[in-house]
Amino acid sequence: MQTGYFLSFLFLPIFFEACCVMKCQRRRAVLQDTTHQYYRAVKGELFAMPCIKSSSGHMETSWFRTEEGGEETQGSPIECRTRFQVETKHSGNYTSLTGMVLHLQVLDGVATRCVESDRTSVYLKVAVSGTIPCPRFLCGNNTDVIWYKGNKPVCEMQRDLSEKEGNLTLRSVKYADSGIYFCDRLISDQGVLWTLRRAVNVTAIPSIDAPTIPEGNTEEEVELGQPHTLTCTAYFDFEPVSSRKVEWYMNYGGNMENMTPLPMEASQEKPVDVDKYEVIKAAIIKEVTLQHLSHTYTCIASNTAGNSSITVKLKRKIKEKWPSLFGYPIVSVLLVSGLGVILHLKWLEIQLIYKSHFKFGKQCEDGKQFDVFLSHVWSAPLVEVAESSTLSSRPGLSSDDEQLFPITVLDKTSNVPLEGLLPHVLEGQWGYRLCLLERDVVPGGAYTNDVVLAVKRSRMLICVLSAEYLSNSNAVFVLESGVKALLQASAFKLLVIWTGGAPTSPIQQDLPKLVQRALKVLPSLDWNSGNPARGTGNFWRSLRKILPRHRG
Ligand SMILES: *[C@@H]1O[C@H](CO)[C@@H](O)[C@H](O)[C@H]1NC(C)=O
Numbered sequence: 001m002q003t004g005y006f007l008s009f010l011f012l013p014i015f016f017e018a019c020c021v022m023k024c025q026r027r028r029a030v031l032q033d034t035t036h037q038y039y040r041a042v043k044g045e046l047f048a049m050p051c052i053k054s055s056s057g058h059m060e061t062s063w064f065r066t067e068e069g070g071e072e073t074q075g076s077p078i079e080c081r082t083r084f085q086v087e088t089k090h091s092g093n094y095t096s097l098t099g100m101v102l103h104l105q106v107l108d109g110v111a112t113r114c115v116e117s118d119r120t121s122v123y124l125k126v127a128v129s130g131t132i133p134c135p136r137f138l139c140g141n142n143t144d145v146i147w148y149k150g151n152k153p154v155c156e157m158q159r160d161l162s163e164k165e166g167n168l169t170l171r172s173v174k175y176a177d178s179g180i181y182f183c184d185r186l187i188s189d190q191g192v193l194w195t196l197r198r199a200v201n202v203t204a205i206p207s208i209d210a211p212t213i214p215e216g217n218t219e220e221e222v223e224l225g226q227p228h229t230l231t232c233t234a235y236f237d238f239e240p241v242s243s244r245k246v247e248w249y250m251n252y253g254g255n256m257e258n259m260t261p262l263p264m265e266a267s268q269e270k271p272v273d274v275d276k277y278e279v280i281k282a283a284i285i286k287e288v289t290l291q292h293l294s295h296t297y298t299c300i301a302s303n304t305a306g307n308s309s310i311t312v313k314l315k316r317k318i319k320e321k322w323p324s325l326f327g328y329p330i331v332s333v334l335l336v337s338g339l340g341v342i343l344h345l346k347w348l349e350i351q352l353i354y355k356s357h358f359k360f361g362k363q364c365e366d367g368k369q370f371d372v373f374l375s376h377v378w379s380a381p382l383v384e385v386a387e388s389s390t391l392s393s394r395p396g397l398s399s400d401d402e403q404l405f406p407i408t409v410l411d412k413t414s415n416v417p418l419e420g421l422l423p424h425v426l427e428g429q430w431g432y433r434l435c436l437l438e439r440d441v442v443p444g445g446a447y448t449n450d451v452v453l454a455v456k457r458s459r460m461l462i463c464v465l466s467a468e469y470l471s472n473s474n475a476v477f478v479l480e481s482g483v484k485a486l487l488q489a490s491a492f493k494l495l496v497i498w499t500g501g502a503p504t505s506p507i508q509q510d511l512p513k514l515v516q517r518a519l520k521v522l523p524s525l526d527w528n529s530g531n532p533a534r535g536t537g538n539f540w541r542s543l544r545k546i547l548p549r550h551r552g
């Protein structure tokens with residue numbers, strides 16, 4: 001079994017060759033009968049003068065053109081194998097050295113309907129089997145075809161091939177198979193056996209793949225009543241003769257069997273790589289209707305190697321404006337993180353504003369020894385405020401103001417600073433229990449402890465801010481303690497009163513960060529001793545509103 005297989009394998013090429021050689025010889029026998037050879041060629045095609053073995057066994061290789069009347073023309077002979085493009089002038093008689101005559105007739109390919117002028121170029125894919133058809137002769141009796149590559153009969157080549165009714169089939173094409181092939185057909189015409197020699201230019205090309213369509217949308221959003229363009233981009237391997245095709249179809253009701261081509265624009269083709277082509281095909285739906293939404297759309301790209309396709313569905317676009325922004329995760333993340341950063345940076349300010357303006361818990365906590373802890377630094381030489389001498393009735397104030405200040409506190413002539421006026425008004429006139437560090441704290445204790453304790457025992461802290469105050473670290477410590485207390489206790493109040501006009505930034509830069517930030521948001525009042533009486537009246541009224549309500 002094994003040996004048999006091996007033997008048949010061994011003998012097959014020999015048998016094949018023997019068969020072929022026999023065929024070639026039989027063919028030759030036909031032609032050897034006569035000393036006259038009749039050849040026809042097609043104008044514009046390649047032709048090679050044949051090499052013919054004479055009856056004596058001599059190979060005729062040189063042909064001499066003979067003129068009318070049998071005269072040999074002067075000039076060099078034409079060697080057999082010599083290829084040239086056939087023109088009408090090549091028609092005529094040629095003789096060999098031994099006297100064989102070759103009659104050559106040139107057919108005008110365009111003029112005669114008997115020859116097909118196509119199929120004279122054939123591209124064969126490498127590594128697969130390929131067929132070379134002999135261009136057909138449409139008139140007269142066609143018989144056997146014998147193939148030559150160059151001047152060598154293919155049947156004499158050691159090559160796995162078959163010849164069948166004019167078709168030469170090469171199995172497993174190689175690049176070396178490229179070249180000019182001649183197929184000789186015997187045509188009997190009015191008792192003369194003509195050999196019609198046709199040339200086929202065979203080029204072996206790399207195998208190509210089926211086209212590809214990169215994954216695209218499977219669903220496209222459309223607006224009803226608007227036009228919509230379906231676009232399909234496909235990639236093809238290069239082909240010498242293009243078979244590439246990209247088409248759009250509509251599948252009624254999504255039924256893939258029932259496809260109709262869509263109106264399409266011309267393909268846009270461009271090379272994208274050494275041997276790749278990009279083809280873009282667009283189909284236009286002039287006006288999208290509800291019916292369009294129930295169909296599917298298929299783009300099919302195909303070439304000789306195969307096809308590939310994508311299917312698209314249309315979806316109605318939902319018109320969204322602002323909320324659609326939240327559909328994008330990145331936007332949401334940015335918004336949230338941006339908000340987070342702001343919150344992080346301004347958290348202290350937000351807390352202070354919140355605690356200063358919105359009160360929770362009991363307004364009046366038990367166990368508070370003082371209503372107001374007043375913190376100030378003397379900005380002018382100490383002036384003793386004496387009720388009798390400096391405070392007198394002021395005619396400039398309205399009756400409301402008189403009510404507000406039973407003893408009018410303003411006396412422009414004495415020019416008492418606010419630091420002096422405040423304790424007097426708060427305690428003496430409005431009846432608040434006031435805490436003044438220099439008066440109400442027993443000397444000898446640690447300053448910081450005293451301050452913290454005083455803040456703790458008070459319902460409210462009022463800081464009278466001046467340049468002197470902000471440059472006094474002890475005073476600033478009081479303010480800082482107040483801010484901390486405000487952050488901790490919900491019922492605590494803190495008010496700053498600016499005396500020197502607007503706060504000046506150079507002073508603020510030396511302050512603790514906490515105080516700097518708090519000063520921007522804390523409730524504040526402006527005091528300007530130079531103000532007309534009406535302005536100062538407003539100041540006192542505002543102050544009165546901010547102060548804690550009297551207990552009891
Ligand atoms: C070629 O030979 C044929 C037959 O021998 C003859 O009739 C014909 O006139 C010759 N043609 C030329 C151009 O010599």
Ligand SMILES: *[C@@H]1O[C@H](CO)[C@@H](O)[C@H](O)[C@H]1NC(C)=O
Pocket residue numbers: 141142143188
């Ligand atoms: C064609 O020619 C062959 C021999 O050359 C002959 O046997 C055959 O009958 C012919 N056919 C026709 C249709 O003429």
Ligand SMILES: *[C@@H]1O[C@H](CO)[C@@H](O)[C@H](O)[C@H]1NC(C)=O
Pocket residue numbers: 131133164165166167
């Ligand atoms: C010869 O090849 C042509 C083109 O490839 C084909 O149409 C024809 O059927 C083939 N003939 C035979 C007998 O195989």
Ligand SMILES: *[C@@H]1O[C@H](CO)[C@@H](O)[C@H](O)[C@H]1NC(C)=O
Pocket residue numbers: 121180201202203
């Ligand atoms: C044969 O075809 C190839 C590819 O088209 C071309 O490059 C070549 O010049 C052709 N040969 C002849 C002799 O026409």
Ligand SMILES: *[C@@H]1O[C@H](CO)[C@@H](O)[C@H](O)[C@H]1NC(C)=O
Pocket residue numbers: 300302306307308
């Ligand atoms: C696409 O190729 C498949 C085989 O791969 C074939 O059955 C089908 O008919 C082809 N379709 C088209 C439209 O060429």
